[in-house]
Amino acid sequence: MSPRAAKWLVNGLLLAGAAAALFPLAWMLSASFMAPGESGTLPPPLLPAHPTWANYQALFVRAGMGRYLANSLLVSCAITALSLACNLTAGYAFAKLDFPGRRALFRGVLGALVIPAQVAMLPLFLELKYLGLVNSYAGVVAPALASCFGIYLVRQFARAIPGELIEAARIDGAGEWRIFARIVLPLLRPAMATLAIFTFLAAWNDFMWPLIVLTGQEHYTLPVGLASLAREHAQDTELMMAGAVVTVLPALALFLALQRYYLQGLLLGSVKG
Template sequence: MRRGVKRWAAPLGVNALLVLGAALTMAPLVWMVSASVMPTGEASSFPPGFIPSRITFEHYRDLFQRLSLGRAFGSSLLLASSVTFCSVILNSMAGYAFAKLRFPGRDRLFRVLLLGMVIPVQIAMLPLFLLMRSLGLVNTYLGVILPSAAGIFGIFLVRQFARSIPDELLDAARVDGASEWLIYRRLVLPLLKPVLVTLGVFMFLGTWNDFLWPLVVLTDDTKYTLPVALANLVGEHAQDTELMMAGSVLTVLPVLLLFLAMQRAYIEGITAGGLKE
């Protein structure tokens, strides 16, 4: 009798806890989506509910027509794509060099770089702003892109992966007379593709979600990224719950969809990069 109970109690318990955890995790996001299509005022009524009395897209229309969040969407898209492109190129070059090219002082240089990984970017931010100011890059997209165009983490990720490329392969290409650039372009880049996909997704999400640096460097609201525009919106429209939720959906949805589409590459990248060393 007791054995019989135990046989179904344990799986039920484990799975019930998982369902509870998933429900708690999803609740704020589900409510965000649901509140964004509620008629004005409904999300601020008692008792709070999940289900809209009728579905309306007026808040989304408001965001695009009246509050020009479409422009912020464009800024975010442009910046995230640019940073992704630059960082994939620059980090793959440097990571490959650290992994496969022999030059004096290589390992020492790499160790110095690794030390930098524990330093938060905030520490550099004030002088970085002054530097951008003297370069005339304040309130430009370039001012956002440049500091992220290459990064220690990206180089580290590529290097870890590139180490598995056999030296014989590269040497054979050299014997055949291929230039180092051609080897990188035609041989190494295709082999690095899995890690570059991971890095690309990582950088896109990171740039899309970034807040502090765009907030500092983009001073003009026509250039704001979505998070900066959204934070700005809180100041004036905090009472318009449904409108704020529509803005949040607009900000979160693209990265959430990207993650769902690419989650295998993304998660494998995290576990591989994180646990190897």
């Protein structure tokens, strides 16, 4: 096979794979504009015969999807901001600061990476119940303030910062917080972007923990609200597709907007020792 034919074959296979991956998303978007019952006909139509916004109007006017959307934005943004603050400071401390028990603590962080999150859900729920944080936004946000993966990721990036740069700043009289804010943070921007995207998407798509902690419908996030809506409208495929679009679209738009920084962070991390 000639190089030109091989190139066309590879590109064709990649294009076919991309089309197969995107087709469910495209049909979900198309079905959200169909009239009630239209998507259930055989064969299922690919495009709506008469596009309508009725499903989205029903979601936001009757089903309260606007409140769920606001809850998800509030929780996801709070988790992202607070988690970045905790993970950046902890990762930098493990990388560049010398304190008693640093190695033992970091080995504990690495060991916690292999523990499934589901194992800690029951004791964590009981602790939050004792603190009175059940059915509150704080109960969803607090357990995500620091993550083992985030600390490890920042620590690996921070290790590449020259120690001489930090020592020179200390000799010049800069305090630790000033060094962190003026020198370390600008050098950690790729790691910050990567971690922010990971954290926001994880918080936005999280279903299990908000389902456990949030008992009042007024506090539901989008995934939990959509699941509760599905129990009442199991046969309304078009309405469910509209709800799925509202849930997926913000996260997809964020990833597409920041994918350059995300890929830059991954590529920089792949060459650091």
